[in-house]
Amino acid sequence: MVRARRLLAVPVALTLTATAAVATSVGAGAADDEPGIVVENGVTQPVFGYDDAIRERVFITSPYDSDANGVLDVIAVDIMRPAASEQGLDVPVIMDPSPYYSTLGRGNESELKVDLDGDGLLDRWPLFYDNYFVPRGYAVILMDMIGTNNSTGCPTVHDDSDNLSPKVVIDWLNGRATGVDKDGDEVVADWHNGKTGLIGKSYDGTLANGTAVSGVEGLETIVPISAISSYYDYTRSNGVVQRGNNYLASLANTVTNPDRRDYCSPVRDFLSANDGDETGDYTPFWHVRDYNRDVDKVKASVFVVHGLNDENVRPDHFSKWWYGLAENDVPRKLWLTQTGHIDPFDFRREAWVDEIHQWFDYWLQDVDNGIMDEPMVDIERAPDVWETANDWPIPGSRPTRIWLEPNPGASGDLSVIPNRPLDPTLSFTDDPNQRETAMVSNEETVTPNRLVYLSDPLEAPLHISGTPQVKLEATVNAEDTNFGAILVDYGPAERVQRTGDGVVTGTVEDCWGETATWGGYAEDACYKEVFKRVALTQREVVTKGIIDGVNLYDYSRPTPLVPGAKYEVSFPLLPEDYVFPEGHRIGVIIVGSYRDYGSQADPNRATISILPQRSLIELPIVGGRAAAGAAGLE
Secondary structure, three states: OOOOOOOOOEOOOOOOOOOOOOOOEEEEEOOOOOEEEEEEEEEEEEOOOOOOOOEEEEEEEOOOOOOOOOOOOOOOOOOEEEHHHHOOOOEEEEEEEEOOOOOOOOOOOOOOOOOOOOOOOEEEEOOOOHHHHHHHHEEEEEEEEOOOHHHHHHHOOOOHHHOOOHHHHHHOOOOOOOOOOOOOOEEOOEEEEEEEEEEEEEEHHHHHHHHHOOOOOEEEEEEEEEEOOOOHHHHOOEEEOOOOOHHHHHHHHHHHOOOOOOHHHHOOOHHHOOOOOOOOOOOOOHHHHHHHHHHHOOOOEEEEEEOOOOOOOOOHHHHHHHHHHHHHHHHHHHEEEEEOOOOOOOOOHHHHHHHHHHHHHHHOOOOOOHHHHHOOEEEEEOEEEEEOOOOOOOOOOOEEEEEEOOOOOOOOEEEEOOOOOOOOOEEEOOOOOOOHHHHHHHHOOOOOOOOOOOOOOOOEEEEEEEOOOOEEEEEEOOOOEEEEEEEEEEEEEEEEOOOOEEEEEEEEEOOOOEEEEOEEEEEEEEEEEEEEEEEEEEEEEEEEEEEEEHHHHOOOOOOOOOOOOEEEEEEEEEEEEEEEEOOOEEEEEOOOHHHOOOOOOOOOOEEEEEEEEEEEEEEEEHHHHHHHHHHOOO
């Protein structure tokens, strides 16, 4: 067996350590005279070198032929592990599988893998995981997804060859697949302790979800950050196309190395021919890309991180995944932030490094540090103000009916008291060009393209936690239309802004791990600080949702509306955890098409009539109807 490695000659110590009290060694099966992992104060300590860590690249044969060339795809992985793993120390793996290492890069600073001298070993490792965790007794693997960077094949945007690329690597780590070095000599992971954790943001975290539902042995935990749980929900919203124009093919093109894009065009053509942009319906094409369907197969623990204001991977991805994990009693943890599509390293850095350190120590190193006894959920209530909870939705949250009371010639009201049969029917005309600002502005003014319902100023704070549901009884004068709704907080407050996903990058760096220098090129653990983008605003769009009228009852089969017929229209808004302050007003806006949601507008410009008797919003209120009454929604 031949292993490629690089021993670095110039160490630069820059290590963050906990204050030591009592040290214990975790031998991981090693003899007493072999190096051991040191645990102090419940966490592993940086007792292993970074400058002399073993760096290698391994090529693992997969069972997939994504480009249909008759040759099985090969997955390239870059590995860094302590030198002590050559002396009998068994170490776990933290792996970030990604399609982005040679294209868009990783992290806030878009770091790419870099091999300066062309020897097949990395001179630059994106992200801080290697710097921080290798000295603490971990191996770190950065995996090139099939079809990207040094792997062969073509990206399929979450078909099996994408989803299960990490599974192939886990199989190799556990002796169930074959890997070789650049010379073709077989390489085995005889240094591995059998436990692997997957971590990653966005596409990377989605690969973690896709691997977890395979139930692969040896995957102990995943940390999906801003990750997709259903690609149908990413490109559609309740039957309405959000990302059309052959989005999957476009993404596949983006992550493919430029010199292979022409070669992979037949795979992209297949994606475009089968994505169903014409209808937005849920078809078998989406099954393999829908991990919620197979959440019962997850064996690994799951630490979910998501932005409540994420407009890229919207919050319904974490909520549907979370609900499924809860139903199947999967060990889990959740962080919810006020930012958008942002890694926790860039919205709560110090706390995140500490938390993920403890999480990996517990699940991969068997360190009994009590992390699973902590509150399950952390929620950012206001900019950089965090609260904890024992579960999510917050215990005590109950679906509470709030009726949409019509008021001709003025905005309507919101009340826990049901509408009367004789209350008037109100109508509006769908405007596919109406922007969100127009929908939520001048809320007390009647306009022709929306209906507005407002509470009185709240007499007490009102906390919602969960997934609101809009229920309307409606008629339409066309065979198709969209139905949209927006929940708004009207009142001044300091809020995290949507611009730039709610953050701004500073100029000062801080460092998280060890730094080494060789060949005149620095591999450091230092990153620019990131701050919340905060401003005093007069209102906030709390959550929103939309549904296609022809998919009211079945996303897989369109049924044209009958003009003039009554329909029960029910659809979820995006999940939320939000406290409406005392003195603020709650607004519910009903619209048709919702351009700023990213949804495909309906061309019919239908007139939609809302019948009052069965029209309401069901809010997941902590404290239920009693809390709604105390806030003045009578």
